[in-house]
Amino acid sequence: MAAINSVTLIGRVVRDIEVKTTNSGKSFASFALTVDGYGKDADASFIDCVAWNKAAELLAEYAPKGKQIGITGRLQTRIWEKDDIKRKATEVIIDQFQFLSDAKGGGNNAAPATERYAEDDAKAANITTNQATKPVEDVDLDTPIDLSEIPF
DSSP, rough: OOOOOOOOEEEESSSSSOOETTTSSSSSEEEEEEEOOTTTTTOOEEEEEEOOOOHHHHHHHHHOOTTEEEEEEEEEEEEEEEEEEEEEEEEEEEEEEEEEEEEOOOOOTTSSSSHHHHHHHHHHHHHHHIIIIIOTOOOOOTTTOOGGGGGO
16 A cells, blocks of 8 residues: 655744754754644644755745745654653654745745845745755655754
8 A cells, every 4th residue: 555645834934943963964954834723713733844955054044933935745753762751753854845925924025124135035036936846956865864863
């Protein structure tokens, strides 16, 4: 029987994304995405996400807190032990992403507050159309991730 492990989400970045590096030199970013619930009284969900290599760097640079992004990826569950207590986390490993709006709710074409932001929006729009919607090329999806390299 075939199995499908695919996740597609649109949400807002909960806090500024920070890139970290594993002991083997791979960069990654672990962050949360808030996704609105269904219906007017539904609570938002906070979804843990992980991006690797160039995707992590691009998200950290162009997706500040509040930025709306769309992601596709796959679920992964990690289990580890800390202080003799078993812990478990389920995360979305990002395969593709796209910037959708700025932190104030406007799109990439929203009028920026300063020239610096106008330049950043132009860079982000260029990345959105040229790179962000493509799969991350330097990630081998067939090779399992060595979870011992993640320092948390």
